[in-house]
Amino acid sequence: MSRPTLPIKLTDGQNVLIQTFVRCRELSYSLVSRASIILKISQGATNKAIANEMELCEETVGIWRKRWLKSAADLAELELKPSALREKVVNILADKPRLGCSCTFTPEQICLIISVACETPPEHIGQWSRIDLAREVIERGIVKSISASSIGRILAEGDLKPHRSRYWLNHEVEDEKVFREDIREICKIYHQAQELHEQGVHVISVDEKTGMQALERSHATRPMEPGKPEAQEFEYIRHGTQALIANFDVATGSVIFPTVGDTRTEEDFVEHIRNTVQSDPDGEWTFIADQLNTHKSAGLVELVAELCDVEEDLGKKGKSGILEDMNSRAEFLRDSKHRIRFVYTPKHCSWLNQVEIWFGILSRRLLRRSSFASTAELKQRVLLFIDFFNKNLAKPFRWTYIGKPLLA
Numbered sequence: 001m002s003r004p005t006l007p008i009k010l011t012d013g014q015n016v017l018i019q020t021f022v023r024c025r026e027l028s029y030s031l032v033s034r035a036s037i038i039l040k041i042s043q044g045a046t047n048k049a050i051a052n053e054m055e056l057c058e059e060t061v062g063i064w065r066k067r068w069l070k071s072a073a074d075l076a077e078l079e080l081k082p083s084a085l086r087e088k089v090v091n092i093l094a095d096k097p098r099l100g101c102s103c104t105f106t107p108e109q110i111c112l113i114i115s116v117a118c119e120t121p122p123e124h125i126g127q128w129s130r131i132d133l134a135r136e137v138i139e140r141g142i143v144k145s146i147s148a149s150s151i152g153r154i155l156a157e158g159d160l161k162p163h164r165s166r167y168w169l170n171h172e173v174e175d176e177k178v179f180r181e182d183i184r185e186i187c188k189i190y191h192q193a194q195e196l197h198e199q200g201v202h203v204i205s206v207d208e209k210t211g212m213q214a215l216e217r218s219h220a221t222r223p224m225e226p227g228k229p230e231a232q233e234f235e236y237i238r239h240g241t242q243a244l245i246a247n248f249d250v251a252t253g254s255v256i257f258p259t260v261g262d263t264r265t266e267e268d269f270v271e272h273i274r275n276t277v278q279s280d281p282d283g284e285w286t287f288i289a290d291q292l293n294t295h296k297s298a299g300l301v302e303l304v305a306e307l308c309d310v311e312e313d314l315g316k317k318g319k320s321g322i323l324e325d326m327n328s329r330a331e332f333l334r335d336s337k338h339r340i341r342f343v344y345t346p347k348h349c350s351w352l353n354q355v356e357i358w359f360g361i362l363s364r365r366l367l368r369r370s371s372f373a374s375t376a377e378l379k380q381r382v383l384l385f386i387d388f389f390n391k392n393l394a395k396p397f398r399w400t401y402i403g404k405p406l407l408a
Contacts, residue, residue: 007044008069020227035093036054037061075088133162202285204249212242239372239374240375244259255390255394273300288354289343298329308339
């Protein structure tokens with residue numbers, strides 16, 4: 001005759017949490033299995049029945065019944081604290097700490113293994129693998145033997161990840177003084193944007209987001225369910241791309257007079273600036289832009305000269321005068337005496353352009369997970385998102401950087 005067992009009664013919060021664990025595919029097998037035991041016990045199943053169904057020892061089921069009952073009082077106190085309740089349940093269903101065996105490798109050996117992992121790998125391999133490192137440290141005589149899993153543990157403890165890499169740019173500054181002054185000028189404009197706005201000066205961060213792909217998912221996306229994330233079809237159909245030229249109003253945080261089209265040529269940018277300025281034809285405009293060629297074009301110089309009533313001879317592109325080359329054109333466009341002027345971010349410093357931050361918002365909120373049946377639909381939804389953003393989310397970015405160059 002089997003011994004009598006105490007029942008487990010789950011509260012509503014505990015029941016929902018345990019059922020979530022049982023259905024979750026991202027938790028460890030042991031945690032899901034133990035959650036299943038607790039759920040079956042709460043439904044009235046005996047230890048023997050659960051053991052037979054799950055192919056476990058009856059004693060194992062009894063251990064988790066006792067473990068849960070022992071912590072029942074503590075769990076009841078956490079009913080109104082979901083995060084704390086989840087943490088407590090995970091601790092109850094986790095393995096108890098084990099003493100384990102003594103360390104196999106000395107601190108000196110571990111330091112030498114880490115040193116090897118930080119070296120540039122041999123030419124015949126592109127990156128270190130755990131197997132490669134194990135072979136290398138044995139050949140060097142650092143250890144007599146070591147497994148790939150032991151290498152993995154040592155690397156994990158040192159927070160080293162040889163399988164990962166990222167790009168970086170060694171930006172060589174031609175003139176440090178000019179570089180600092182350019183950055184500080186832009187930061188100063190950002191900090192004065194609200195005051196300038198009240199004086200009728202428009203401070204606009206402008207740039208292009210090119211290559212927005214109209215990708216249509218081959219099958220409909222499956223919505224998320226409890227314990228399951230949204231499932232997006234892997235295959236897609238390409239319908240082409242669109243380019244967005246966006247104006248971010250630094251003082252208000254709104255995106256104004258966007259241009260979406262198939263191209264972003266010199267003519268496209270000039271027409272975009274013309275349409276933007278026409279909203280306040282007699283106002284003052286300061287455009288923050290990067291050093292793209294189209295932002296220093298002859299057409300842009302001619303437009304600014306026309307709108308600012310500049311009667312000076314502009315010369316001829318590639319030969320003489322203001323239009324001769326990009327440097328002479330940029331100098332003209334920077335002229336603070338013009339009511340329409342451009343301020344350029346230093347080379348490789350497009351992060352100074354606030355519209356780049358907004359492009360990140362556009363990608364996360366719309367482009368990344370959407371499906372578009374055509375470029376026309378992509379264009380329409382981008383413009384709809386801009387309207388939505390301006391009505392519900394627009395606010396100036398809190399710009400705290402004051403111009404000291406960031407260190408790598």
